[in-house]
Amino acid sequence: MNLTVLAASGRTGLAITREALQRGHTVTAIARDPARIALPESPELRKVAGDVTDPGSIAAVVGADSVVLSGLGTEQAGILRAGAKALVAAGPRRIVWLGAYGTGKSAEVAGEGAAVLGKLLGDRLPDKIDADNTILAAGGTVFHAGLLDEGPESAHRRTVGLDAAPPFDLTAKVSRETVAAAMLDEAETPRFPGAVALPLAG
Numbered sequence: 001m002n003l004t005v006l007a008a009s010g011r012t013g014l015a016i017t018r019e020a021l022q023r024g025h026t027v028t029a030i031a032r033d034p035a036r037i038a039l040p041e042s043p044e045l046r047k048v049a050g051d052v053t054d055p056g057s058i059a060a061v062v063g064a065d066s067v068v069l070s071g072l073g074t075e076q077a078g079i080l081r082a083g084a085k086a087l088v089a090a091g092p093r094r095i096v097w098l099g100a101y102g103t104g105k106s107a108e109v110a111g112e113g114a115a116v117l118g119k120l121l122g123d124r125l126p127d128k129i130d131a132d133n134t135i136l137a138a139g140g141t142v143f144h145a146g147l148l149d150e151g152p153e154s155a156h157r158r159t160v161g162l163d164a165a166p167p168f169d170l171t172a173k174v175s176r177e178t179v180a181a182a183m184l185d186e187a188e189t190p191r192f193p194g195a196v197a198l199p200l201a202g
Contacts, residue, residue, distance in 0.1 A: 001025045001026070001067060001187065001188065002025070002026045002027075002028070002065070002066075002067070003020050003025050003026070003027050003028070003067050003068075003069060003187060004027070004028045004029075004030065004061065004062055004066045004067065004068045004069070004092070005017045005020065005027055005028070005029050005030065005068075005069050005070075005071065006030050006050070006052075006058075006068060006069070006070040006071065006072055006083065006087065007030070007031065007070060007071045007072040007073070007083075008027075008029035008030055008031050008037050008047070008071070009029075009031035009032075009033065009034075009036035009037045009038070010031075010071050010072075010073060011071075011148075011150070011176055012071035012073065012098060012148065012176045012179065012180065013029075013031070013070075013071030013072075014037070014038060014039065014071075015071070015176040015177050015179070015180035016069050016071050016180040016183060016184065017029050017037070017039060017045070018039060018180070019177070019180040019181055019184050020069075020184055020187075021039070021042065021044055021045060023184060023188075024044075025044070026044045026045075026046075027044060027045050027046070028046045028048060028061060029045060029046065029047050029048070030048055030049075030050040030058070030061055031047070031049070031050070032049065032050070032051045033049070034047035034048060034049050035047075048061050052072065052079060052082045052083035052086045052087075053079070053082050054086075055082075055085070055086040055089055055090075058086040058087060058089075058090050059086070059089065059090040061090075062087065062090035062091075062092050063090065063091070063092070064091050064092070064093060065092075065093055066090070066092035066093060066094075067092065067093055067094045067096075067187050068087060068092045068094070068095050068096070069096045069183050069184070069187055070083065070087065070095070070096070070097045070098055071098055071180075072097075072098065073098070074124075075124070076124075077123045077124045077126075077127045078127055079127070080124075080127045080128055080130075080131035081127050081130045081131050081134070083131065084097070084130070084131035084132075084134035084135050085134055087135070088134055088135070088137075088138045088140075094139075094140065094141075094187065094190065094193075095135050095138065095139075095140030095141070096140065096141050096143065096183045096186050096187050097131070097132070097135040097140055097141065097142045097143065098142075098143050098145065098179070098183070099128060099131070099132045099142045099143060099144045099145070099196070100117065100121075100128055100144060100145065101117075101144040101145055101146045101165075101168055101198060102114035102117040102118075102144075102146075102168045103117065103118070103121070103125060103128050103129055103132070103144070104128065104129040104132045104133065104144075104196075105132065105136075105142075105144075105162065105196050106144045106162060106165060106196055106198070109162050109165040109167075110165070110167065110168035111167040111168055112167075112168075113167065113168030113169065113170050114168060116170060117168070132196070136194055136195070136196070139193055139194045140193075140194070141186050141190065141192045141193060141194070141195060141196075141197055142195075142196050142197070143179065143182060143183055143186070143196075143197050143198070143199055144196050144197070144198055145174055145179045145198070145199055146168065146169070146172060146173065146174050147170070147172070147173045147174070148173065148174060148175070148176050148179065149173040149174070149175055149176070150175065150176065151173075151175040151177070151178075152175060152177055153175060153177040153178050153180075153181050154174070154175065154178045154201040154202055156201065156202035157178045157181060157182065157199065157200065157201055157202065158200050158202070159182045159185065159186070159191070159192075159197050159198065159199050159200070160197070160198050160200060161192060161195060161196070161197060161198070162195075162196050162198070164198075165198050166200070172201070173201075174199060174200065174201045175201070178199055178201055179199045181199075182197070182199035183199070
């Protein structure tokens with residue numbers, strides 16, 4: 001497949017890009033500074049500049065045939081909302097978006113951990129929820145991941161919908177590699193269009 005990865009220079013974006021290349025896909029990797037996409041040059045990898053605060057730069061790369069996976073994350077409120085709107089406006093065929101378990105549509109099933117997460121996120125919480133809802137309304141899939149770490153892909157990983165979501169465990173973590181693999185699975189074979197999915201380590 002020809003895939004597009006948004007925020008490809010970040011830790012999760014790099015994991016998604018690396019996994020996509022390992023699976024034999026061709027990747028257009030978008031970052032504000034493409035030089036920071038720390039992956040070897042390859043005929044299957046095209047590094048391009050794009051900034052979600054400039055929707056035109058996203059529309060110049062993303063089109064009607066694009067399948068986009070987003071690793072966009074930020075400490076600044078408003079960026080996720082801008083990214084979601086810019087992507088949807090560009091009109092790709094499919095979007096696989098990274099969100100956070102315990103926010104928005106997964107808050108109720110997450111249980112008490114959601115309240116703790118909400119306090120940690122502060123003014124970024126409404127931004128996350130608005131971004132998720134924008135993607136979902138456009139038919140995209142939003143992956144609500146738990147706390148991320150840098151470990152290897154879990155050999156026992158699985159992806160579930162909100163109907164099978166476990167309570168949010170603040171001590172449990174899921175590796176970025178596991179999340180990347182789950183998002184690539186969804187890009188290849190959609191199971192959760194217009195819905196929230198959870199990538200689990202086991």
